[in-house]
Amino acid sequence: MALAGLFLLISLDSCQHKKQQAEETPSEPVDTIPHIYEYGVCIDSMNLNRFTINPGDNPATIFARLGFSALKADSISRASAEVLDPTKIRAGMHYCTLTTMDTLEVIRYIAFAKSLTDYAVIDLTGDSIRAYEYQKDVTLKRKYIEGTIHSSLWNVIDESGASPLLALKISDVYAWQIDFFDIKEGDSFQVIYNEAYIDDTTSLDIASVDAAIFTHQGKTFTAIPFMQDSIFEYFDTEGNSLRKAFLKAPLDFFRITSRFSNARFHPILKRYRAHHGVDYAAPTGTPVKSIGAGTVIAKGWAGGGGNTVKIKHNSMYTTSYMHLSRYAKGLAVGTYVQQGEVIGYVGSTGLSTGPHLDFRVYKNGEAINPLAMEAPPSNPIKPELKDSFAVVSQRFLAELDSLHRQYNDTIINIL
Secondary structure, three states: OHHHHHHHHHHHHHHHHHHHHHHHOOOOOOOOOOOOEEOOEEOOOEEEEEEEOOOOOOHHHHHHHOOOOHHHHHHHHHHOOOOOOHHHOOOOOEEEEEEEOOOOOOEEEEEEEOOOOEEEEEEOOOOOOEEEEEEOOEEEEEEEEEEEOOOOHHHHHHHHOOOOHHHHHHHHHOOOOOOOOOOOOOOEEEEEEEEEEEOOOEEEEEEEEEEEEEEEOOEEEEEEEEEEOOEEEEEOOOOOEOOEOOOOOOOOOOOEEEOOEEEEEOOOOOOEEEEOOEEEEOOOOOEEEOOOOEEEEEEEEOHHHOEEEEEEOOOOEEEEEEEEEEEOOOOOOOOEEOOOOEEEEEEOOOOOOOOEEEEEEEEOOEEEOHHHOOOOEOOOOOHHHHHHHHHHHHHHHHHHHHHHHHOOOOOEEEO
16 A cells, blocks of 8 residues: 555656756747738638729629629728729729638628729628728849840840849939930940839839949949938949939930931921930830929920920020920929929921921020030039948948859849
């Protein structure tokens, strides 16, 4: 009997020890499978069904098609009115339903795409209907590409597999140094840039250019980003701003058909006369931008020039934009416009054989060649910031050099 009691005591002590060990040893997580989320909702136990909006659809017709009664459809429409504007629904966009996995699928959520990133989500899980806005996360991927021009910057970038929208970003960076109507075969570029993605796979846009080198007609233009006086700008290696008082051209990516001349044969008048401007061929309706900030001093019909806008930039420079099809909304004499602001649209009004822009620049009242005009740059790097800029510049130049040596006709994804 005593031995039995001793055995029982040892057994109890052993159990107690094992229990203590179990409490002290961290247990392995039971659920190691990551949850799946869509539109901010965990869909592990739901089915996702995707639909396309048809021409003529509106929320009410869609809710009816999903099987809701007229009364319920009206309730959902009212509850979601603040986040889902019926007038903004467009054919071709999509909407989704999240349903239970039962035999009789019950709709728990409805999500309407308002853009590639923005959604209106309707929650039907509670006693009352709730609607809210949801925005998909945008991730940035840092990349590098380089190339040599054989036809156009747009084509070279597109052929490389990168988004051709990068060509527009590069042209924005160098808008004051390079006339992209006049880039030559053999010109080359290197660029580090950030591309925005949704769902980590769908490209949304080119977010920004980190640094770039563009070689144009044998001259190298370097773009180093730097923040000065809370303003983000690009600078050359000497610390001079790439931003200047005037853009190189008032249009994006279209060809020059006639240059500044004192004796050009006029195609309509059939005689030689001075043409103190540059003609840019472009489709009717192409936006025309002011090359610099200034005040509109004339807007209206100008005989052979057709619809014309004139802008006074300062005491020295005035620009003229002719043959416009129409003017920008709200533009009037006395309006102050910003550099790069749309002032009108390409047309063929006046003496014109086809849609184009006749662009002219006047310095102290005399016409000058726009393609040869040199505009002063914005403020350079301040003396007290030169050391900081030198560090940034050296880092980007070293990275560009390293990536150039690695490059092999394939976009480099930079971690």
